[in-house]
Every structure is written in structure tokens, then in C-alpha cells.
Amino acid sequence: MKAFWTLSASGELWQHLAISSWRALVGFAIGGSIGLILGLISGLSRWGERLLDTSIQMLRNVPHLALIPLVILWFGIDETAKIFLVSLGTLFPIYINTWHGDTQY
Structure with missing residues (x-):
């Protein structure tokens, strides 16, 4: 705390939050x-x-923690490594749900 x-009093907190939010968004x-x-x-x-x-x-089943040494x-x-790991974390759930939605009907 x-x-x-x-960080809040010095104003640095907002800078760090902005950088983290940018990484997550990208x-x-x-x-x-x-x-x-x-x-x-x-799916189509x-x-x-x-x-x-x-x-x-096959790639989805590789733990992300096991990929960290390779990513480094x-x-x-x-920033590239951090954005890559966030992208990898979002790629598979989006892929699976899109594929499932396409093949359901």
C-alpha cells in the first residue's frame, strides 16, 4: 500500500497504468x-x-510459462515480448470460441 x-502522490501511477493498459490493448x-x-x-x-x-x-496445450525462456x-x-505473451494468451480462447460458433450451426 x-x-x-x-506512486499516486508523485503521479507515476498513471504513467505505469497507461503503459500496462496499452500493452493489454495492443x-x-x-x-x-x-x-x-x-x-x-x-470453422467455415x-x-x-x-x-x-x-x-x-497442439500449440494451445504448451504452457505459457514454458515459452517465456524462448520468448526472451x-x-x-x-515491449515486444510482453505484447507477444498477451497476444498468445488471447489468441486461443478467441480461436476456440469462433471455431465453435462457426461449426455449431
């Missing part, structure tokens, strides 16, 4: 867009499902 009040936009596109492709065509679904389901090697420790 002391850090909260200190990551969600990227991951959601990719998940939506892949979900539509695999059998060809797309055969081409994409098995690979996506690939992107370093900067």
Missing part, C-alpha cells in the same frame, strides 16, 4: 484478430480445419 500511495487486438481470422478459416471450411486445427490445438531469446526483454 505504501508503494501505491507513493496484445488483445493482435491476438484477437489472429484468433478471429484463424477461427473463421477453420473443412479444408481450413484440416490445415489449421491440429497445429493450433526471440524478442529480448522489452
